[in-house]
Amino acid sequence: MAELTLSKVGKRYGTVEVLKDIDLDIATGELIVFVGPSGCGKSTLLRMIAGLERISSGTLDIDGVRMNDVPPAQRGIAMVFQSYALYPHMTVRDNMGFALKIAGKSRAEIDAAVSRAARTLQLQDYLDRLPKALSGGQRQRVAIGRAIVRDPKVYLFDEPLSNLDAALRVATRIEIAQLKEAMPDSTMIYVTHDQVEAMTLADRIVVLADKGIAQAGPPLELYERPVSEFVAQFIGSPSMNLIAGEVAEPGEVTQVRLPEGGGTIAANIPTRPEDKGRPVNVGIRPEDMIPTDGADFAFEGRVEIVEALGEVTQLYFERSKPEYDPVIAKLSGIHRGLRGQSARMTAAPDKVHLFAGGRSLAVR
Numbered sequence: 001m002a003e004l005t006l007s008k009v010g011k012r013y014g015t016v017e018v019l020k021d022i023d024l025d026i027a028t029g030e031l032i033v034f035v036g037p038s039g040c041g042k043s044t045l046l047r048m049i050a051g052l053e054r055i056s057s058g059t060l061d062i063d064g065v066r067m068n069d070v071p072p073a074q075r076g077i078a079m080v081f082q083s084y085a086l087y088p089h090m091t092v093r094d095n096m097g098f099a100l101k102i103a104g105k106s107r108a109e110i111d112a113a114v115s116r117a118a119r120t121l122q123l124q125d126y127l128d129r130l131p132k133a134l135s136g137g138q139r140q141r142v143a144i145g146r147a148i149v150r151d152p153k154v155y156l157f158d159e160p161l162s163n164l165d166a167a168l169r170v171a172t173r174i175e176i177a178q179l180k181e182a183m184p185d186s187t188m189i190y191v192t193h194d195q196v197e198a199m200t201l202a203d204r205i206v207v208l209a210d211k212g213i214a215q216a217g218p219p220l221e222l223y224e225r226p227v228s229e230f231v232a233q234f235i236g237s238p239s240m241n242l243i244a245g246e247v248a249e250p251g252e253v254t255q256v257r258l259p260e261g262g263g264t265i266a267a268n269i270p271t272r273p274e275d276k277g278r279p280v281n282v283g284i285r286p287e288d289m290i291p292t293d294g295a296d297f298a299f300e301g302r303v304e305i306v307e308a309l310g311e312v313t314q315l316y317f318e319r320s321k322p323e324y325d326p327v328i329a330k331l332s333g334i335h336r337g338l339r340g341q342s343a344r345m346t347a348a349p350d351k352v353h354l355f356a357g358g359r360s361l362a363v364r
Helices: 043-048 093-102 107-121 136-148 168-184 197-201 219-224 228-234
Strands: 004-013 016-026 032-036 059-063 077-080 154-158 187-191 203-209 212-219 241-249 254-257 264-267 277-283 299-308 312-317 327-332 341-347 353-356
Touching: 016 043, 016 212, 032 043, 032 197, 043 077, 043 154, 043 187, 077 136, 093 107, 093 136, 093 197, 107 136, 107 168, 136 168, 168 197, 187 241, 197 219, 197 277, 203 219, 203 228, 212 228, 228 241, 228 277, 228 353, 312 341, 327 341
Parallel strands: 032 187, 032 203, 077 154, 154 187
Antiparallel strands: 004 016, 004 059, 203 212, 241 254, 241 277, 254 264, 277 353, 299 312, 299 341, 312 327
16 A cells, blocks of 8 residues: 655654654555553654654655655545544444545445445444444444545554453454455554554564664564563563673673573573673573573572463562562463472573673674
């Protein structure tokens, strides 16, 4: 449907800079997800693309046409918000077709567009109902259908599932994934704070932080090869463990000494001879922690809390410094009798990350 290019885009409110030098190319048919901590500017960036917020610096192009000063209605964009914003006195059919009616389309054109969208979203049986007769998930589908009938170049979603309960969120997330499969040429940009939505829906995730893009790439690339401690801890739940250490033996496989409750551990990350003795943070995801009785281990500590969830058991270990976040191990299945016990944990060398100065040593 459309290609988007953001070049050095920034946003400023008076003297307060919110976003700076955002460079991003979005290809036709991509589903891009913006994530980041609260206040990072992800919804602001989405609204700038929609034309609801003015771009302070840089340019936004859609299909090679500069959009900075183009009114929202003329950008070929449709937006789905957190709130459904449906007209309570109108049927589903009239809600979905209202924008086309305002645009002066004929009744036949409106009916055809609404019918196509209703089939895509499986709303055929609800077209004559009022919004109050629908579930939350069905109302959100109507809001999406209202966007589809306009046949826009770009779809923008601003946390569309945040008002739904957990079960409906899962069902509607699946429906959005199916919608994207049914509309492979549609370009979509999606803002969420939910990592599961981001990981399961996105072709690429864009992590925003510190006024810019911390990292952008396919979901598993960000999970497996984070470029910074911030991205490593932001992507994944529970967050990646960080344990202070130092390079003991540099080389193609680096040996790291972990003074705080640990021994030594190998990482499949090459380091240079001059890195010997260099302070590093060892990153290990909770699901990659493995119990061990060996002399080489990443962490040894007392299990403070056990979360028995059935399919997994999460162990929270004491740290020698209480201001540190606890070390967490996520073990598959059920493990009993571990609370209060001391245990050693390690990880396979290809699951160990090394960071220095907040940046990954794997990408220097």
